[in-house]
Amino acid sequence: MTQVKKRVVVGMSTCNMAAGADEVFDFLKEKVAGGLDVKLSITGCLGMCYAEPQVQVFDEDGTRHLYVGVNANRIAKIVDDHIIAGKPRDKWIVKYDEGDTQKLMAKQERIVLANSGIIDPDEIDDYLAVDGYAALRTVLEENDRMQVIQTVTDSGLRGRGGAGFPTGLKWKFAYGYENDKKYIVCNADEGDPGAFMDRTILESDPHAVLEGMIIGAFATGADEAYVYCRAEYPLAIKRLNRAIEQATEKKLLGDNILGKGFNFHVHVKEGAGTFVCGEETALLASIEGRRGMPRPRPPFPAESGLFGKPTTINNVETWANVPWIIRKGAEAFAAIGTEKSKGSKVFALAGKIKHGGLVEVPMGITLEEIIHEVGGGTGTNREVKSVQLGGPSGGCVPRSLFDTKIDYDEVNKTGAIMGSGGMVVMDDTTCMVDVARYFLNFTQIESCGKCTFCRVGTTRMLEILTRICDGKGVPEDIETLEDLADQIKNTSLCGLGQTAPNPVLTTLRYFRDEYEEHINDKKCRAGKCRELCIYEITDDCNGCMVCAKNCPTNCISGEKKQLHVIKQDDCIRCGVCRDVCKQDAVIVK
Amino acid sequence: MTIDLALIDAIVTDKGVDPTRAIPVLQAVQDKFRHVPLQAIERIAATTEMTESQLYGVVTFYSQFRLTPVGEKIVKVCHGTACHVGGAEGLTESLESRLGIKDGENTPDMKYTLDSVACVGCCSLAPVVMVEDKVFGKLDRKKAAKIIDEYDSSGGSR
Numbered sequence: 001m002t003q004v005k006k007r008v009v010v011g012m013s014t015c016n017m018a019a020g021a022d023e024v025f026d027f028l029k030e031k032v033a034g035g036l037d038v039k040l041s042i043t044g045c046l047g048m049c050y051a052e053p054q055v056q057v058f059d060e061d062g063t064r065h066l067y068v069g070v071n072a073n074r075i076a077k078i079v080d081d082h083i084i085a086g087k088p089r090d091k092w093i094v095k096y097d098e099g100d101t102q103k104l105m106a107k108q109e110r111i112v113l114a115n116s117g118i119i120d121p122d123e124i125d126d127y128l129a130v131d132g133y134a135a136l137r138t139v140l141e142e143n144d145r146m147q148v149i150q151t152v153t154d155s156g157l158r159g160r161g162g163a164g165f166p167t168g169l170k171w172k173f174a175y176g177y178e179n180d181k182k183y184i185v186c187n188a189d190e191g192d193p194g195a196f197m198d199r200t201i202l203e204s205d206p207h208a209v210l211e212g213m214i215i216g217a218f219a220t221g222a223d224e225a226y227v228y229c230r231a232e233y234p235l236a237i238k239r240l241n242r243a244i245e246q247a248t249e250k251k252l253l254g255d256n257i258l259g260k261g262f263n264f265h266v267h268v269k270e271g272a273g274t275f276v277c278g279e280e281t282a283l284l285a286s287i288e289g290r291r292g293m294p295r296p297r298p299p300f301p302a303e304s305g306l307f308g309k310p311t312t313i314n315n316v317e318t319w320a321n322v323p324w325i326i327r328k329g330a331e332a333f334a335a336i337g338t339e340k341s342k343g344s345k346v347f348a349l350a351g352k353i354k355h356g357g358l359v360e361v362p363m364g365i366t367l368e369e370i371i372h373e374v375g376g377g378t379g380t381n382r383e384v385k386s387v388q389l390g391g392p393s394g395g396c397v398p399r400s401l402f403d404t405k406i407d408y409d410e411v412n413k414t415g416a417i418m419g420s421g422g423m424v425v426m427d428d429t430t431c432m433v434d435v436a437r438y439f440l441n442f443t444q445i446e447s448c449g450k451c452t453f454c455r456v457g458t459t460r461m462l463e464i465l466t467r468i469c470d471g472k473g474v475p476e477d478i479e480t481l482e483d484l485a486d487q488i489k490n491t492s493l494c495g496l497g498q499t500a501p502n503p504v505l506t507t508l509r510y511f512r513d514e515y516e517e518h519i520n521d522k523k524c525r526a527g528k529c530r531e532l533c534i535y536e537i538t539d540d541c542n543g544c545m546v547c548a549k550n551c552p553t554n555c556i557s558g559e560k561k562q563l564h565v566i567k568q569d570d571c572i573r574c575g576v577c578r579d580v581c582k583q584d585a586v587i588v589k
Numbered sequence: 590m591t592i593d594l595a596l597i598d599a600i601v602t603d604k605g606v607d608p609t610r611a612i613p614v615l616q617a618v619q620d621k622f623r624h625v626p627l628q629a630i631e632r633i634a635a636t637t638e639m640t641e642s643q644l645y646g647v648v649t650f651y652s653q654f655r656l657t658p659v660g661e662k663i664v665k666v667c668h669g670t671a672c673h674v675g676g677a678e679g680l681t682e683s684l685e686s687r688l689g690i691k692d693g694e695n696t697p698d699m700k701y702t703l704d705s706v707a708c709v710g711c712c713s714l715a716p717v718v719m720v721e722d723k724v725f726g727k728l729d730r731k732k733a734a735k736i737i738d739e740y741d742s743s744g745g746s747r
Contacts, residue, residue, distance in 0.1 A: 015711045018724035049713030193669035193708035231616070231653055232709055234722060272612055272651030275707065289611035290643070291650040350671035350712030357713050388670060424670045424712075438673050442707065448650075552683065552730050574679050576730065 044204020192391030354379025390419025395506025
């Protein structure tokens with residue numbers, strides 16, 4: 001009989017490691033080398049990025065203890081007290097059925113993230129142990145390609161990259177075009193700033209994505225695939241390559257898969273840092289070694305895609321849903337969600353939010369539930385003002401519309417888009433004009449330059465927004481912005497241009513008063529636009545000197561326990577004093 | 590600066606000569622030289638089916654590629670949405686004054702290059718700075734400048 005040992009599992013995703021997980025892992029590795037009798041392994045991301053690094057300790061009887069915020073000091077104590085002496089350090093353990101963590105987990109529906117933070121992404125046996133590749137086996141046994149497409153169609157799965165095109169229909173198109181060569185492409189060029197769903201999925205459960213792609217290839221008749229992944233995600237690329245190697249060894253990839261005569265090869269292609277390559281035709285041009293510029297559709301990639309061959313392109317999260325749908329059936333998937341948006345959606349919560357991280361919620365949940373229940377609100381005494389959905393293609397939804405349901409069509413009604421899943425929460429220290437300027441700056445840089453209105457129009461919009469933020473706006477600016485937005489949307493070839501004005505249009509729609517204040521009163525209520533605000537210290541100041549110590553220009557004077565004063569000539573309006581003041585004594589005028 | 594053309598030839602042999610291989614070839618060149626020297630473009634064009642115009646077009650289109658040399662350590666300030674909302678601008682300002690250069694420039698001793706990037710996908714740790722492949726999260730102006738102090742005092746190895 002094999003001796004049962006304690007197991008220690010360290011979360012090792014990019015953000016875990018940035019928070020110090022690699023040091024914790026190295027410490028444990030040394031301990032094990034020195035004789036500590038535990039089974040040490042790694043896992044991906046649990047989604048609780050706000051409490052990283054995380055270490056899970058499984059006792060001999062299988063009881064799981066999840067330690068959060070594990071730094072070098074804590075891990076040494078966990079080893080001594082829990083692993084060696086058998087006394088868990090309850091203070092650092094979180095439980096799924098208590099307090100904040102209960103709220104975080106209760107409303108989640110984990111399909112894509114089911115294995116994230118549980119299995120070791122570098123070990124195919126871990127994936128196989130949780131029914132991995134069972135869906136592929138079923139599909140190959142039954143050998144009915146049309147049935148696979150029908151199941152995906154019936155499930156109601158829609159593209160998780162943002163546009164929400166029905167996946168089954170896309171596969172059916174590719175199936176219908178006769179050709180001796182067809183391709184599969186996995187779009188992992190997650191370019192939206194504020195989004196990290198696909199990175200985490202690839203780092204935590206790469207085999208689920210591969211299995212989905214193999215099934216898609218079998219159904220549509222493809223024998224070769226490319227995963228187009230951002231070069232900024234080195235760990236995701238490493239884990240994916242390892243997964244491909246292991247799957248090939250197990251005959252789940254390559255020639256004559258599982259002895260069924262089906263061949264399929266996957267290549268990983270590193271992107272080169274260009275947002276527009278997330279657009280499918282630009283992505284294909286990039287794989288072909290050209291400048292990543294979009295082309296008109298039709299023909300759609302399903303008919304003429306990579307190297308002119310029928311190609312099925314889906315994003316990482318879409319592929320990762322497929323094995324679950326095959327295993328559990330279309331009905332089980334369609335039972336979750338709303339009438340037209342089925343299943344779950346992974347969101348990356350960031351910005352002014354207490355529980356920043358990755359969550360997977362059922363479609364149909366409201367924004368209010370995600371932000372205030374799952375996400376825990378701002379976690380400060382400030383109020384949520386707005387949430388930005390869909391990155392540079394999306395928009396800012398105000399608090400008053402937080403009863404909006406997560407559903408492709410409902411979100412579209414607000415002027416934002418579902419997008420790939422970035423959710424950046426903003427409070428009253430965020431200036432909405434500045435946010436619009438920020439996104440226009442992004443799209444203006446990233447526009448490939450092919451369409452005139454996108455190239456020149458975004459530049460003109462950015463100039464106007466910059467002018468408004470600098471206090472030089474004129475009343476006509478708002479109308480000009482709306483005109484330009486309309487023209488860019490209507491005359492651009494691809495999604496980048498068609499959606500680039502959305503951040504401006506939604507902020508104009510919901511936060512017009514902020515624009516008017518900037519233009520007419522030369523005032524920025526958020527204290528963000530430097531030309532338009534003055535920071536002052538009120539009588540609430542207790543003279544703690546924290547602001548003075550943190551001021552980068554040393555322009556705050558005042559003795560201990562005496563009222564402090566900001567010397568306006570030297571103040572650069574960076575807002576540090578307001579951020580650090582515990583008395584809320586720093587105000588913006 | 591003249592480069593060893595044998596290194597370019599080895600990359601081409603490894604990555605392929607077909608025009609569809611342009612991006613992997615250029616990525617390997619940049620890995621080797623930390624930028625894409627114009628001489629490399631000329632050599633690749635002379636020895637493969639790729640043309641100088643295709644290669645130059647690709648290099649100038651994708652933001653990953655650089656035509657000029659960079660410092661030993663590239664300090665990238667993330668300007669993703671979450672980092673922007675969390676004060677990325679202040680980090681750039683702080684690093685500019687700590688390093689004595691503007692965003693996008695190299696320090697005169699070629700030890701550091703300061704750069705802005707779109708999003709490194711660590712939004713929950715915003716605002717973040719990446720030095721080469723290492724991510725530093727939850728920063729403010731002071732902590733950002735301190736990263737450079739640490740690299741300096743450890744002789745750049747950290």
